[in-house]
Amino acid sequence: MQQFDVVILGAGFGGSLTALLLDRIGLSVAVIDRGTHPRFSIGESSTPAAGYLLQSLSQKYDLPQFQPFCKYGSWQQTYPDIACGVKRGFSYFAHQPGQPFQIDTAHSSELLVTANLSETLADTHWYRADVDEFFAQEVKKSNVVSLDQTQVELQRSDGWEISGSRDGEEVFLRATFLIDASGxxxxxxxxxxxxxxxxxxxxxxxxxxxxxxxxxxxxxxEQSQVDRSDYPFACDLAALHHVLQEGWMWQLRFNNGITSAGFVLDERQTALDWRQMLARYPAIQAQFAEAAVVAPEAGLVTTGRLQRGWTECAGPDWALLPHTAGFIDPLHSTGIAQTLCGIERLVSVLEQHWKKDSRREQLADYSESLQRERALIDRLVACCYRSRFDFNLFTASTLFYFAAATSFEYQRSQEQRQPLLLCADDSEFTQTVGQWLELVSQLEQQFPVPQDEISQAVKQAEQMLAPWNRVGLFQPEVPNMYYYTAAPELEPR
Structure with a gap:
């Protein structure tokens, strides 16, 4: 039976990166995965915060092979064969059932928020089949023991005993510490x-x-003769959102000709399927007129309720990575950044407190941090769902997310702090988001809402967000067109 300091369950990019970082700090590590790479995976939209976190980790722990993934230009220059997509920012388009997409001079059905200044400096969409395979291959080149296609059972006994089978042979490992990256x-x-x-x-x-x-x-x-001259970037080079009566749709384009797309539907309101949703929105249906599903092999994935979580996320000899600890919704593209933020904290705890009594307390803090981030993301997303019935109100709700994201970026780069993701440790901000959620929930219940009441609510949102509004939110020169909202280029310490 092999003995390791740490065994990690799951070899996605999060589990693989964690293994490499722990190897760098001198711990013995094994990674076990029930499957193999490459494989289909959803969760592909990166952000400025995610790029910064990956750059910071790769520099601090001397893993330069990961730095090119932080920007589209360096990715293409270094790894042109690993598929990805350009992400200049976020674009949103509001639709009405059974009607063609309609605009006006105030861009009241359009919202574009820029996150970077050029395609070279752009964030990316990660084609996870390629990216996860690359991370897993880097693990195999290292000192880390890597076992794929391995089913395991766990037993806690003065540490952990992990037993299972691989290629018909029995596997037995012991671990002092167990990390769950199994999602x-x-x-x-x-x-x-x-x-x-x-x-x-x-x-x-x-x-x-x-x-x-x-x-x-x-x-x-273009075919509808919509004027796009005010757009700060080509709207498809983004995390593109169609905002719908029943929920919303994401579209992420990769440079291998594949598009990741999905409807995310409000469970409180609808049980429609893919074809029914397309039939209700003619402009989106036109996009998919010749489209074909290429993955997964079994066809479209239909989920139950997405929201999940655990009431404890770490203990004295175990910890969950963020995607295992819980998940809310893909609306604000928080997944990659949240995973990297959690990895940064967890590896730091194990590096500084591995053989100290303080490790237990530090891991309790780590568990609490994941729950606080999850709670804030839940509120930020719920605000947008509750305000979908009016795009001006929905836009105001999205700006709570952008205020959180840019404040996080500023605190990391300018104030030399390491806040929780989206400033989830800022109690004043989290309370403010909770107050906004209560307000839009009340307005949703009152639907239809007079426009003067909507306008008043939007003004109230601007006042509420003033302490965290560092980038001119609510007051763009062109309505709903934000030409740059990111913090100054982040420099890892």
Missing amino acids: AAGLVPRALGIRPQTEFATRSRAIYGHFRDVKLWDEVL
Whole structure:
């Protein structure tokens, strides 16, 4: 039986990166995965914060092979064969069922928020099949023991005993510490009987897949003679959102011809399927007229409720990575950044407190940090769902996210702090988001709402966000067109 300091369950990019970082600080590490790479995976939209965090980790722990992934230009120069997409920012388009997409001079059905100044400096969409395989291959080049296609059972006994089988042979490992990077499988909390969290403000489910031959939204707009001269970037080079009566749709384009797309539907309101949703929105249906599903092999994925979580996320000899600890919704592209933020904190705890009595307390703080981040993301997302019935109100709700994101970036770069993701440790901000959620929930219940009341609410949102509004939110020169909102270029310490 092999003995390791740390065993990690799951070899996605999060588990693989954690293994490499722990190897760098001198711990003996093994990674176990029930599958193999390459494989289909959803969760592909990066952000400025994610790029900064990956750059910081790769510099601090001397893993330069990961730095090119932080920007589209360096990625293309260094790894042109690893598929990805350009992400200049976020674009949103509001639709009405059964009607063509409509605009006006005030851009009251359009919102574009720029996150970077050029395509070279752009963030990226990660084609996870390629990216996760690259991270896993880097693990195999290192001192880390890597076991794929391995089913395991867990037993806690003065540490952990991990038993299973691989290629017909029995596998036995012992670990002082166990990290669960298995995502929704939640192997460790299930083995420990941890109670799941069930109370969330957000209620959504998804239908998604990877497609070929999805028509550019820009082409649909061109054919409809929509003036796009005010747009700060080509709207498809973004995390593109169609905002719908029933929920919303994401579209992320990769440079290998594949588009990640999915409907995320408000569980409180609808049970429609993919075809029914397309039939209700003619402009989106035009995008998918010639599209074909290419992954997963079994066809489109239809989920139950997306929201999940555990009431404990770490203990004296175990910890969950963020995506295992819980998930809310893909609306604000928080997944990659949240994973990297959690990895940064967890590796720091193990590096500084590995053989100290303080490790238990530090891991309790780590568990609390994941729950605070999850709670804030839940509120930020729920605000947008509750305000979908009016795009001006929805836009105001999205600006709470952008205020949180840019404040996080500023604190990391300018104030030399390491806040929780989206400033989830700022109690004043989290309370403010909670107050906004209460307000938009009340307005949703009153639907239809007079426009003067909507306008008053938007003004109130601007006042509420003033302490965190560092980039001119609510007051763009062109309505709903934000030409640059990111913090100054982040420099890792």
